[in-house]
Amino acid sequence: MSEAGQTAETVAGATTVALVYNRVGPDPFEQYRDVDPNTLDFVPAYPLAVATVQEEYDSLAAALQAEGFAVRSVNLRERVTVLHALLRKDAPRVVFNLVEFFRDDAALESAVAGVYDLYGVPYTGSSPFVLGLCRRKAMTKQLLLANGVPTPRYRLVRTGRFPRRHGLRYPLIVKPALEDASLGVWKESVAHSLPELEAAIERLVADRKVPILVEEFIEGREIHAAVLGNRPPRVLPIVEYDFSEVSTGHPPIISYDVKWNPLDETYHQVHEVCPAPLPRRLARRASAAALEAFRVTGCRDYARIDMRLAPDGRVYVLEVNPNPDLTESVSFMLAAERAGLSFGATLRKIVECALERTG
DSSP states (O other): OOOTTOBOOOOTTOOEEEEEEOOOSOOGGGGGTTOOGGGSSSOOSSOSSOOOHHHHHHHHHHHHHHTTOEEEEEEOTTOHHHHHHHHHHSOOSEEEEOOOOBTTBGGGHHHHHHHHHHHTOOBSSOOHHHHHHHHSHHHHHHHHHHTTOOOOOEEEESSSOOOSOOOOOSSEEEEETTOOTTTTOOGGGEESSHHHHHHHHHHHHHTTOOSEEEEEOOOSEEEEEEEEOSSSOEEOOOEEEEOTTOOTTSOSSOOHHHHHOTTSGGGGTOEEESSOOOOHHHHHHHHHHHHHHHHHHTOOSEEEEEEEEOTTSOEEEEEEEESOOOSTTSHHHHHHHHTTOOHHHHHHHHHHHHHGGGO
C-alpha cells in the first residue's frame, strides 16, 4: 500500500477516493506481536497479534481498490497543511473520513469534517454537528429522551462531587461523558453502593476524565445495532455480546480490557453472536429504537447504536456512535456480513451514500 499522500495504483476513469486518517506515534497494538501465549496464566481464545492501526487502514484502502475506486491513502500526521493541500490542489471525488482526533484531541474530530465542508468536498459519515453532539453523551441522552427514545436515567458530574441522595437506582455505571471506545470504562465502573460509586468517580477524576456520566445500569443483555444507508437507513442483523464465560468479578459490560486488551482474560471470554437470538417482536423493537436514535441525532451513512435489553423486555439506547470502526473484525462488519454484504461492498455502499450528497 502506498505511503501517506501518495497515489495508489489507479483505474482509468475510476472515482477518486482519499482515505484520510490521522496517525502519529507508536502503534499500541504492535506490543502484542512478540507476546508468547504460553506465558499467560490463561488459554487465549483469540489471537494476541491483532492487526495494527496501519494494517487496518491499508485493508480498507485495498478493499476500496478492489471495488474499482482509485484510492489515495492520506495520513494527516497532525498537520492541517496536509489536509488543505489535499482539498485545494488535487481534490478527490470523495473523502473516506477516518479521522477520530486531531492534535491528540477527540473534540477536534468534528473540526476536520468541517474543513471538508468548507472546501465543498463530499465525505463519508456524519456531519460536524452530529460528531460533536454524539461525543457529548449527556446531551445526546437529552435529545433521545425529548424524542421518546428510551435511555437509562442519569446524572452528570462536573466537579467530582456527587450527592449522597442522587435519586438514581443502584446498580449504577460510571463513565466519562466525553469519551468513546470504552475509554475510562473498567470492571470497577459498575457500582452497587455509595462507596463503590465514590471510588469509581474518584478514579475518573484522578485521570482528569470529567465531566462524568453516572447512569442507571440496565442488568440485562447488551446488543449493538449497525445502521447502514440513508434513503432509507437499514438496520443490519443485531449483534449480541455473550458474557456467560466471563470470570466472577467482571460485570457484563464492554470494558476497555474486553474491547482492546488481548492480554486480559476477559478479552477472550466475551463473544459476539450475530444475529442475536431475539424473539421477533423484541428484535423489531430494538431495530425501531436504533433507527429512531439514528434519525433524531442526525446520523448519516452508517452508525452503531449500543443498547441494553432489560429483563422485562424494555429496550434502552446507551450510546449513538457515528462513524464507528469499520475494520473487518468489528461488530459493524460482522453484522454486514450476516446481511450478505462483503467487506468491500459495505465500504462501497458508504462511499455511494457520500456521493449522493453531491447532487
